[in-house]
Each structure stands twice: as C-alpha cells, then as structure tokens.
Amino acid sequence: MSNYNPKSKIAEEFISNEEILETLEYAEKNKNNIQLIDEILKKARPKKTATGATCAGLTHREASVLLACDIPEKIEQIYKIAEEIKQAFYGNRIVIFAPLYLSNYCVNGCTYCPYHLKNKEIPRKKLTQDEVRAEVIALQDMGHKRLAIESGEDPVNNPIEYILECIKTIYSVKHKNGAIRRVNVNIAATTVENYRKLKEAGIGTYILFQETYHKESYLQLHPTGPKHDYAYHTEAMDRAMEGGIDDVGLGVLFGLERYKYEFAGLLMHAEHLEAVHGVGPHTISVPRLKRASDIDPTQFDNGIDDDTFAKITACIRLAVPYTGIIISTRESEEVRGRLLQMGVSQVSGGSRTSVGGYTTKDRPHDTEQFDVSDQRTLDEVVSWLMDYGHIPSFCTACYREGRTGDRFMSLCKSGQILNCCHPNALMTLTEYLTDYAGEETKKKGFSVIERELERIPNEKVKQIAEQNITDIKNSNRRDFRF
Ligand code: SAM
DSSP states (O other), X not given: OOXXXXXXXXXXXXXXXXXXXXXXXXXXXXXXXXXHHHHHHHHHSOEEXXXXXXXXXXOHHXXXXXXXXXXXXXXXXXXXXXXXXXXXXXXXXXEEEEEEEEEOOOOOOOTTOTTOTTOOSSOOOBOOHHXXXXXXHHHHHHTOOEEEXXXXXOTTTSOHHHHHHHHHHHHHOOOTTOOOOEEEEEOOOOOHHHHHHHHHTTOSOEEOOOBOSOHHHHHHHSOSSGGGOHHHHHTHHHHHHHTTOOOEEEEBOBTSSOHHHHHHHHHHHHHHHHHHHSOOOSEEEOOBOOOBTTBOGGGSTTOOOHHHHHHHHHHHHHHOTTSEEEEOTTSOHHXXXXXXXXXXXXXXXXXXXXXXXXXXXXXXXXXXXXOOSOOOOHHHHHHHHHHTTOEEEOOOHXXXXXXXXXXXXXXXXXXXXGGTHHHHHHHHHHHHHHHTOOHHHHHHHHHHHHHHHTTOOOHHHHHHHHHHHHHHHHSSOOOOOO
C-alpha cells in the first residue's frame, strides 16, 4: 500500500516515492493510448466562461502521460495548448526581473553548486550595505523594478538579519526615477519565525528549488551541511506559508535526476500546497544544470536536450495553468525564444550571477554562480521580446495591492487581465522606455504601446491608462497602477 497523502505535512507522504514510481509505470503503459491522451488534452484546454476563462489543470498522473507520449502530432498539440493557456491567463505580457547575488559564503556541500564549502577556487564575497546600494543603483539604471535576491547558506556570514538588512536597503534606494518595487527571495530553507520576518520585510515570492525530489539522490547530492536534511528542505514551503508568505516558487534543477521522476514530484508538490493551503505555487522555475567553478555538468548523468526541455515546460503549463513559469539566463536566446511560445511568463534580463557583478564594467567571472548563456543587455532583451509580439512588463502591482496567493489566482481566472494587468504592463513599459531605453527600443516600444492600448476593453480604464502614459512621458510622475 502506498503511503501517498497530498494533505500530509510529512515530506515522504506528499512526495511519495511509491506514488511517483506507480505514476511513471502508468505513464509508460499509456504513452500510446490515443484515446486517453485526447481526453487529457481536452481537459487541459482553456474554456471560456461568462466573465473570462477557466482551465482545469491536470493531475500529476495525467500530465505524466503527456510527458511520456512521443507521438509527434500529440506533442504539437501539447505545445499549441500551452500557448493558448498562456494567452488566456497571461496575455502577451512577459514579466522581467534580475537576480541580485548578495553572498556566496556557504556551509553546504552540494555537489553541483560552485558555492560548496570545499571549493577553494571561488573567491568568497559578501556585499556590504554600501555595495548593495551600489548594485541596486546599477540595476535601477538598467531599468529593473523587480529583483530576486540570492545567497548561499551560512548562519555566521549570512544570517537572516543580514538578508533582512539587505532587503531594507534595496527598498530604500530611490535613484533618479528608479525604484525596486518587489524583492523576491531565494535563500535556503529556514524556520517559520524567519519566514515571518521575511514576510514583514515585504518580500514578494519566496523561492526555493527542491533540486531533486528523489530522496536517495538528494542525500548523495547534498552530502554535508544543513541542506542534507531532505524533510526539512522539502517541507520548507509549508513553513513559509505558515509564516504568512502565500506566494512561493518551486523548481527542480534539471540534470541531477531523471526528468520524469522530477516532473511527477514537482506536480505532487504543487498539489500538496493546493490541498493543504488552498493555493498552489505562484511560480515554477525550470533551471538546467550549468558549468561553473569546480562543476562539470557532464559528470551528472541526467542532462536533458532542448526538445525534452521544451516538452517538460509545455506540460507544466498544461498541468498548472495559473502558475507563472520562470526561465533564467542559464538558457540561450534561442532556447528562451522557443520556450516563450510554450507558456513561460517571466524571464530575467541583463543578469550577472556574481556577487557585486552589476557595478563592474566587464562581466566578472570569478565569483559567478554559473555561466550565463544569454549575455544580452536588458535593452536588447526588451527589444527582442517586442519583435516577437510580447509586451515586456515591469509590473509589480499585484503584490503591492495585496493580490497575492488565492487573490492573484482569482484575478487570473476573472478575465480582468486585459483591464488590469495589460494596462499595468503598458504603463511600466512606458516608464522603462522613457527613463532607460535606447533610441531604437524607444521608437519600437511606443508604437507597440499605441497598438496595445486599443486592446483594453473597458473604455474608462483605457482613458486612464492613456492619461497616465502621457504623464509618465511628460513628467516625473511614476508608479501608476490598477
Ligand atoms: N542557497 C540557496 C539554497 O540552497 O536553496 C539558494 C541560492 S542558490 C544561489 C540558487 C539555485 O542555483 C540553487 O537552488 C540551484 O538550483 C541553482 N544552482 C546551483 N548550482 C548550479 C549550477 N551549477 N548550474 C545551474 N544552477 C545551479
């Protein structure tokens, strides 16, 4: 008998190894079962409602059947539905952010991460508050409004007090017309009390990658340090939610374990959060293992090719339609371009993954966490997104208006996106174009905005958005939002 129980708070019961193995067996058995696959695809399609659209999502078993299926025609349908879902719930907006590395001091022994304790090649660095300020000014001068802060785990060098102080500093910097309006946090699993402090500090999403859901592999990949504790790590999101954080971000580091196992585990984790807390993950990230100091990705057996990666991303989009999908600059322009058509809703731009990387002219490599594949500037990324029909958005309105957790999900389902998120995206893009863009991007962007304003259905909202956009262009008034 399987011990599987999505409502349990015990890691090995909501991520049950037996349930994953049975799911993989079921998926393998049904991967050519056209009738079942068609039923699953039908369930996954968005349905129109009187006020907007809804989407049923898929269970981890159903989604695993799609992931196992290798019939080209069905894979094409999966991709098409992924794009339909993205358009129905997110429109053509793509949210932009940048990572900010605070410290690479770390006491863990993660075998895939260059920050591991025994790596003597990497110089250790921790930003002072003055350096945080300088990095934030550099990020604001690029045009960023949303950051994800990153740090190694080290209770002496980077205690929670240090992280909280950095958050305070980041929010306090107001340089020219710049401001960081949302700080997401990617730090090691911690206590309910510390999550409460992060919530009080005004963080957006708490992000923690599971790395792998396979317990035995997890223990081998994290041989030493506090991260070795599989249950403590896997149950972290429950503690975060108990501490009042209702936007949490999941992720798996693809390349460490077999992808089908990870995929089922990831969706079971999402189902668990929904079952226990009434709200699923706000975001899912899909990082792939990269070369880094003292890390050779070919030493790991489970690397995935670009086609498999695309299929995984599209299947996630079908399974959890209301969850944002994040893709970082670990991936190349080509891969990012492809995945943007399969449901990805957030990308990083102009990223540097070294501690203090934004204040040096040339890209520093010595303290880098991993090789950045997409090395374009933010302006190039913004311009490129518009070339492909996307609207780059610097919006942070939802969480500042208290639309987090299930309230964000309701907005997503209400069909009000074109009257709310869409104008917010256009207004924040106007801020970017007015304050930071190069001439060509500016020209392109303003004609995109003119065209996109016409798509706002509510006349009153459209008028207000137009007025705000004029104000942004002609004055220093900023930060309008619906
Ligand atoms: N220290 C925190 C923790 O343990 O969760 C989070 C910060 S760490 C800088 C962010 C993420 O980078 C990790 O969760 C891991 O998935 C990812 N990472 C580590 N090594 C990597 C590599 N070689 N290539 C790509 N991503 C990597």
